[in-house]
Amino acid sequence: MLFQALSYILFLLRSGNAHGLHSPFVFELYTRVIHDETPVAAYGPIEARRQQLRTDNTTITVRDFGAGSHTGAGRQRRLRDVARTAAKPRQFGQLLFRLVRHFQPQVVLELGTSLGLTTAYLAAANPAARVITFEGCPQTAAVAADTFRELSLTNIQQVEGNLDDTLPTALAALPGPLDFAFFDGNHRYEPTVRYFEQCLPYRTNQSVFVLDDIHWSAEMARAWRTIQHHPQVLLTIDLFFVGLVFFRPNQPKQHFRLRFDNVLDKLLNRVKPLSA
Secondary structure, three states, X not given: OXXXXXXXXXXXXXOEOOOOOOOXXXXXXXXXXXXXXXXXXXXXXXXXXXXXXXXXXXXXXXXXXXXXXXXXXXXXXXXXXXXXXXXXXXXXXXXXXXXXXXXXXXXEEEEOOOOOHHHHHHHHHOOOOEEEXXXXXXXXXXXXXXXXXXXXXXXXXXXXXXXXXXXXXXXXXXXOOEEEEEEOOOOOHHHXXXXXXXXXXXXXXXXXXXXXXXXXXXXXXXXXXXXXXXOOOOEEEEOOOEEEEEOOOOOOOEEEEEOOOHHHXXXXXXXXXXXX
């Protein structure tokens, strides 16, 4: 937690908002998608499911193949605690919804289902898309399946098991190019970079990759830097809690740090593109 707190202070000093942002693509994405606060009817049922889970005292046995939790939670966890500490907060699920609604991907991968709330946002944003989500823990995956049934989401395919085993097979069987991927399956350097590189052959120039918790630890910060400098990556946007990766051709390599917090936007008023 100390690493993340110090990283956030540095991020605030180095990041900015839309003021002075000269990339038309990034400016439109930041102002019309990332910071779009328009209410959406689809948000309501998903957040109602979240509140239901946050009051559920059912205990499940969690099998974690990743880097674990900052909270030090054990294998036996109540659903209410998982919903409060492990599920992505509302604002990030809704950001994923807006990104999918904007880019309209047909094939979406989610590496790390958890209780299915972010999956629901991904699937609800484009009912015509095929959302393939991966979860290593059987009991967590079963709760996610309940989430999808309660929300009547039928465009989701669940893959259960260790990502090291399931991802290569699923990628080889994709019904089309990989248009959108959300990486939240492992918070360590080597698996994060490996999963990213395994997905690269299936992407297009218009694909969007989103990495979760890029400043969660020193390992994740290093993974983010490695991905930023990958030769196929031409544009990244660091929102601190998540990072957006683009492969758009015919443009100079650029990296942006942008704030995903309207309060901070009022206090700090600059954008800093990083050098390539």
